[in-house]
Amino acid sequence: MRPEQGTAAHARGAGGAAIPIAGAGAGSVAANVDEVARVMTICNACRYCEGFCAVFPAMTRRLEFPAGDVNYLANLCHNCGACYHACQYAPPHEFSLNVPRAMARVRADTYSHYAWPAGFGALYRRNGLVLALALAAGLALFVALLLASRGALLHAPMAGNFYAILPHGAMVPLFTAPFAWAALALAIGVRRFWRDVSPGRIVAPAAVEAAHDALSLRYLDGGGDREGCNEADDAFTPVRRRFHHLTFYGFLACFAATASATIEHYVFGVHAPYPVASAPVLLGTFGGLALLVGPAGLLWLNLRRHPETGEPSQRPMDRGFIALLLVTSATGLALLLGRDTGAMGLLLALHLGAVMALFATLPYGKFAHAVYRSAALLKYAIEKRQPDTLGLGGE
Amino acid sequence: MNVVDVLVIGGGNAALCAAICAREAGASVLMLEASPKLWRGGNSQHTRNLRCMHDAPQDVLVDAYPEEEYWQDLLKVTGGITDEKLARLVIRESSTCRTWMRRHGVRFQPPLSGALHVARTNAFFMGGGKALVNAYYRSAERLGARVRYEAPVERLELREGRFVAAYSGEERIEARACVLAAGGFESNREWLREAWGRNERGEWPAENFLIRGTRFNQGVLLRFMMDAGADTIGDPTQSHCVAIDARAPLYDGGICTRIDCVSLGVVVNREGLRFYDEGEDFWPKRYAIWGRLVAGQPGQIAYSIIDAKAIGRFMPPVFPGVRAQTPAGLARALEIPEAAFLGTLSAYNAACREGTFDHTKLDDCRTEGLAPAKTHWARRIDTAPFHAYPVRPGITFTYLGLKTDETAAVRFGGVPSPNLFVAGEMMAGNVLGKGYTAGVGMSIGTAFGRIAGTNAGRAALREEGARDAA
Numbered sequence: 043m044r045p046e047q048g049t050a051a052h053a054r055g056a057g058g059a060a061i062p063i064a065g066a067g068a069g070s071v072a073a074n075v076d077e078v079a080r081v082m083t084i085c086n087a088c089r090y091c092e093g094f095c096a097v098f099p100a101m102t103r104r105l106e107f108p109a110g111d112v113n114y115l116a117n118l119c120h121n122c123g124a125c126y127h128a129c130q131y132a133p134p135h136e137f138s139l140n141v142p143r144a145m146a147r148v149r150a151d152t153y154s155h156y157a158w159p160a161g162f163g164a165l166y167r168r169n170g171l172v173l174a175l176a177l178a179a180g181l182a183l184f185v186a187l188l189l190a191s192r193g194a195l196l197h198a199p200m201a202g203n204f205y206a207i208l209p210h211g212a213m214v215p216l217f218t219a220p221f222a223w224a225a226l227a228l229a230i231g232v233r234r235f236w237r238d239v240s241p242g243r244i245v246a247p248a249a250v251e252a253a254h255d256a257l258s259l260r261y262l263d264g265g266g267d268r269e270g271c272n273e274a275d276d277a278f279t280p281v282r283r284r285f286h287h288l289t290f291y292g293f294l295a296c297f298a299a300t301a302s303a304t305i306e307h308y309v310f311g312v313h314a315p316y317p318v319a320s321a322p323v324l325l326g327t328f329g330g331l332a333l334l335v336g337p338a339g340l341l342w343l344n345l346r347r348h349p350e351t352g353e354p355s356q357r358p359m360d361r362g363f364i365a366l367l368l369v370t371s372a373t374g375l376a377l378l379l380g381r382d383t384g385a386m387g388l389l390l391a392l393h394l395g396a397v398m399a400l401f402a403t404l405p406y407g408k409f410a411h412a413v414y415r416s417a418a419l420l421k422y423a424i425e426k427r428q429p430d431t432l433g434l435g436g437e
Numbered sequence: 438m439n440v441v442d443v444l445v446i447g448g449g450n451a452a453l454c455a456a457i458c459a460r461e462a463g464a465s466v467l468m469l470e471a472s473p474k475l476w477r478g479g480n481s482q483h484t485r486n487l488r489c490m491h492d493a494p495q496d497v498l499v500d501a502y503p504e505e506e507y508w509q510d511l512l513k514v515t516g517g518i519t520d521e522k523l524a525r526l527v528i529r530e531s532s533t534c535r536t537w538m539r540r541h542g543v544r545f546q547p548p549l550s551g552a553l554h555v556a557r558t559n560a561f562f563m564g565g566g567k568a569l570v571n572a573y574y575r576s577a578e579r580l581g582a583r584v585r586y587e588a589p590v591e592r593l594e595l596r597e598g599r600f601v602a603a604y605s606g607e608e609r610i611e612a613r614a615c616v617l618a619a620g621g622f623e624s625n626r627e628w629l630r631e632a633w634g635r636n637e638r639g640e641w642p643a644e645n646f647l648i649r650g651t652r653f654n655q656g657v658l659l660r661f662m663m664d665a666g667a668d669t670i671g672d673p674t675q676s677h678c679v680a681i682d683a684r685a686p687l688y689d690g691g692i693c694t695r696i697d698c699v700s701l702g703v704v705v706n707r708e709g710l711r712f713y714d715e716g717e718d719f720w721p722k723r724y725a726i727w728g729r730l731v732a733g734q735p736g737q738i739a740y741s742i743i744d745a746k747a748i749g750r751f752m753p754p755v756f757p758g759v760r761a762q763t764p765a766g767l768a769r770a771l772e773i774p775e776a777a778f779l780g781t782l783s784a785y786n787a788a789c790r791e792g793t794f795d796h797t798k799l800d801d802c803r804t805e806g807l808a809p810a811k812t813h814w815a816r817r818i819d820t821a822p823f824h825a826y827p828v829r830p831g832i833t834f835t836y837l838g839l840k841t842d843e844t845a846a847v848r849f850g851g852v853p854s855p856n857l858f859v860a861g862e863m864m865a866g867n868v869l870g871k872g873y874t875a876g877v878g879m880s881i882g883t884a885f886g887r888i889a890g891t892n893a894g895r896a897a898l899r900e901e902g903a904r905d906a907a
Contacts (some may be wrong), residue, residue: 044617087755089695090565093546102550105753127571128564130691131481134475137686267544276571415765432749 043309068353071155074147078116078278079107081144084137091125091300095144095261096422098125103430113155116148116412117235117411117418120261122282146353158230161258163235167408169359173366176403180395184208188391195388198236202315202381204390210307213394227405228413237419241424246422255423256416259283274346285339290412291366292332296374299326313413315381327378333371363408370396440611441467442897443849443890444603445582446590446658447618448472448567449479450860450879452740454886455893456582457477457541457618462579462894466582467612469605472653477570479620479842480834480862480878481619482565482652485549487883488691488876490532490635497545500557504528507558510874514725518870522829526843527868527877530884535560542572554721555899559876565880569717589653590619592661593857598849600857613897614856616889617847621835621862622656623676624648624688629832632673635714639733642830649831652688658839659863666846669839671866675874678728681831683738684756694863696826697751699727700814701796703785706734709768709777716803716813725873728830739828740771742782767823786817810847812865834878836866846888856896858889 068074082101085091092098104111121142131137154163165172185262188195191207200206203355205213221285255261262271262283270280303322316322341364344357380389403409443459445452448470459466472478490507491498507528509602511519534546542561561571578584593615594602600615624629629643636642663669678842685694700720703711704727713730717723732741743758761767764782768775784807792801802815839847839859846853861882868881 083753084693084755086753087695088565088691090562090692091565092549097551105749124564124568128568129565130565130689131693137685174847185653265546267563268546277575377574395780397676431875 043388048420062114068147068355071151074144074151075112078112078144078148080379081139081141081366082107082112082115082231085125085141086116088131090130091128091141094124094128095120095122095265096255096419097141098427100422103285105432113152114150114239114418114421115236116145116152117414118422119145119149120259120271120335120415121146121352122262122264123348124264126348126351127272127276140350142351143353146356149411149414150356150359151351152235152414153231153406156231156234156414158227158234158407161408165403166359166410169407170362172406173399175405176399177366177369180398180402182394182395183398184391184395185388188387196384197387199382199384200386202386204381204386205314207390208388208394215399217398220398224404228410230404231410232413232417235414236421239421241421242428244420244424245427249420249425252375252416252420253363255419256412259286263285272348272351273343274348281339282343285336285343288332288336289340291332291370292329292336292337292420293367295325295329296333296371297329299323299329323378326374330371330378331374333367334375337367337371340364341368348351359408366396366400366403370400439465440613441465441583442613442901443467443893444469444610444612444615444806445599445601445618445890445893446615447479447620447861447863448477448480448584448586449618449620449861449882450484450570450573451882451886451889452479452616453481453570453577454617454883455618455858455860455890456577457580457800458556458575458887458890459614459616459894459897460526460577460580460582462891462898463892464614464897466577467610468577468582468584469588469590469603469610470584470586471655472586472651474586476651476653477502477574478567478651479868480567481871481882482567483689483833484562484876484879485687486555486561486570486876487535487874487879487881488558488874489535489560492527494530494685495535497547497771498557499522502558503686504532510558511877512869514872515868515870516872516873520656520867523841524868527592527880527884530887531880534883534887537887538569541576543569545573546635550647554719555875576791588903589655589657591657593658593665593881594834595665596859597851598854600854610682613900614893615858616845616893617658617662617839617857617859617863617865618861618886618889619658620651620654620656621676621865622654622659622673622837623650624652624654625833626675628656628660629835632837633732640736642732642737645829646678646732646829647681647682647683647685647690647694647829648688649679649690649694649833650688654834656835662847666849668862669837670840671835671837671870673835673837675836675871676728676730677725677833677836678830679724680727680731680739680741680828682754683827683829684758685829685831690831693755694831696741696754696828697723697724698743698747698824698826699723699741699745701751702741702818703781704741705734705773705778705781706739707773709773709775709781711780711781711809713741714809714812715780716811716815718799718813721875726816726827728832732830737829740773741826742767742818742851743824745822746816754826756826758826760822760824762821762823764818764823767825771825771827780816785811785815786819789815789817791816822871834862834865836869836871838862838864838866840864841867841885843888843890845873845885846892856893856900858893858896860889862886 125141131139158165264278269278297323315352377389377393442464443466444458445468456466518719545560546563588605590603592604602611603608633643681694768778788804788807804811804815841864845858865881
C-alpha cells in the first residue's frame, strides 16, 4: 500500500502563510540569506540539535533572522554535518532542511561581502583559477630570479647556502609585502563583519573561551562527547578534527620556524643554513610533515564527504587551498632534503613560489574561514554571557 | 539462504531494540522496514526524550524521579486505564536501560531550552530521535543484523498461535521467531475515519486530522492480527493527539508544528466562541488534551488568539501568525463571524481579574463570572497587533494494539504465542489506555523492544536446539 503523500501547500484553515520550499541551487546573496532565515525559523521551533554546536543556542536567542544575524550564524557553523543527519525535516521531507548547506552558501557570500578591497571579493568565486594563477606567478618569479642569479636551473652544490641564490636582503621585503597585505585585508574584512552584529564589549572570559573553542575545534566534537563529526554518512568520527589539528598546528609550526630563524638572524646573528638540531629546522620539519599529513587527510575526507552536507560547489575552493598547503609543505621538505645538492636552487624557487602564492591568496580563499569563524566564536562567547531577552515559557 | 532466527517487522525504536537484543541473545536477525531508508525509523525519528525513573541525580537527570511518582503520573494521565504490572515493568526498565542505550551509540544531553520543566523526569537524546535511530541502525548492522527497506509486511502465516512466515509482497519469509513492531494505524486515514465515525453535526471528524508522525503507519499488520484472532487492547479513538498548526503538512509535521501560546490568550472555534479553560494548568501538562478538544469543535478547527503582550513569551511557531491591528480585522482575516468573536473577546476582557502575571507559576490572573472560565494567566487581549494561530487535531500515534504480558508475547484467546512477540506502538495501549505524558512512548518502546527481542532470540535458539536434537 502506498501511503498518501503529504504536501506543504496543504494550507487548510486560515492564513495560508506556508513555509516556502527551498530552492535547489545556490541563489543570489539575498536568496541565500532568506533560505537561512527560513531554515532557522523551522529549527527554532524544533531545537532538537541544540546540543550539537553553538549555532542553535545562538539561534534560540532570536525570533527573527535579518542578514547580519544570518552572516554571524553562518560563520559560527563548522559544517560538521551532525544536524543534517539528525534532522527529521531533511529531504525528502517537504520542509527540505539542510542547515549545513544553507550556512555554507551564506558563508561564501560573507567572505566576498566583507572582503577588502571590495572588488577583490569576486576572487572567491573563481578561486581555483586565482590559486592556479598565483602559484604560476610565484613559481615564474622565483625561477626567473634563480636564472638571473645562476644562469641555469641546476648548479654546483653549495652546502645549503640559499642566500647565495636569493640574498636575505631581497627575501625579507619580497615576503613581508604579501604577508602584510594579507593581514591587513583580513583585519579590515573581519572588522566589517564584527560591526554588522555587535554583541557588546569583549570581556576576558569570553576571549579565553573563544580562543579555546577555536584552537580545540570544540564544535567538531559531536556535541561535547569527543565523538567527532560526520563525513561520508551518519557515523561520527574524530578524523576531521585530527587532520585539521595537524594542518593548523603544522602551519603554526612552519610559521614558528620562520619566526625563530628571524630571531636567530637578527638577535643572535646566526645565519642560515641552520643545523638539523636547531629550532628553525626542527620546527620546520615537524610543521612540514604535519602539513603534509593533515591536508592530505582533509583532502581525502573532502573527496568522500556526504554529497548533501555543505555546498559541493565550494569544494574546489577547499581543495585548492588544501593543494596549495600540500605543495608548500612538500617543496619545503624537499628543499631540506636536497639543500646540499645541485638542485637546491630549483627546490628553493619551487618552495618560495608556493609560499608566495599561499600568502598572496590568504585573504581571498579558504583561509578566510579561520578568521571569520574565530570572530563568530568570540561573538558567541560574548553574547551568551548576556541575559537572554526572550522569556519563553513552557514546552 | 538459511532460515533466519528472528524476523523483526518494523524499523523504529522498538524494532531496533528488539533486533539488537535478539542479536545479543545469539540469534540471526532480519529487519523489514516498510519505508525507504531516508524515511526510516517510524515515529521514533520525531521523538526526543525518554521518561526515566531514577532515585538520585544521574548524568543528565537532576534530583530523583522515584518509581511511585512515575506510576502516579501514569495513573493520572491514563485515568487508570493501564496495566499496573506492565507499567511498573516499563518504569523499572527505564531506570537501567540507558547504559545499554549508550553502548549502542545513543547519546544524552541536558534538556533543551524551553523544556527545562522536564529536566528531572526526561533524558533527552543528543540530536533527537533521528540521531537515536541512526545510532541503533549502525549498531544493529555492526552486530550483523540485516536490514531491508521498502519491505512492508501485509500478512503472516500462523499455525496454532505460532509464527511460521511473513509475506512482503509475494515473497514468503520464514523465521523461527518474530517481533511485531510496525507501529499503530494513525497514518491510515480510512481507518481513523471509521473509528471516529460521524458526529452529531454530520461531520466525519477524522477527515480534518493531521498526522504529526510518519506516513508509513498504515496499520496493515495490526488489522491482519486482529482478523487472525490475536487478543487486542485499547480504544481505536484513543491516541497521542495534540492541537497543532492547521497549516502543518499532512504527515511528519513533528515537533515544530506545535502551538504553545494557548495559555497566553484565548482559543475560539470557527463560530468565534471559547470552549475550554485555556489556563487550567501549565501548557506542557495540558497540550495532550487539546487535540481531542479541537476534534470536538465544528470543522475540527480552532484559533489560538494572543495580543502583542504575548509575543516572545512562548516557543516560536514554525508558521507566522495571522496578524491584524484590530480584533475585527483578525476576525475578517480568519473568516470567522465578526460579531460573535468581538462579543467573546469583550466578555473575556471584562471578566479578567488581573493579579500579578507570572507565566512560570499558576498565577492569580483569572476570569470571574465567565463560562468557561480561564483560571490562570488571564490578561486582557487589548494590545495591537493581534495574532491568531489556526489549530487542528494532530495525531502522533494510536493506542489500539495487541494485548500482551510481561514476556511481550502476542496472545490468542488468552494463550501466549511461543514465538511471536510485540513491541512499541503495536502494544503501547497495554500501558497507555488514554492520555499521554512526555517521553513515555519511548520508555514503553525501549522496554518492550528489548524484552521482545531477547525472548524472540531465545525462542528461536530453543527451536533450533530442539530441531538439532531431533
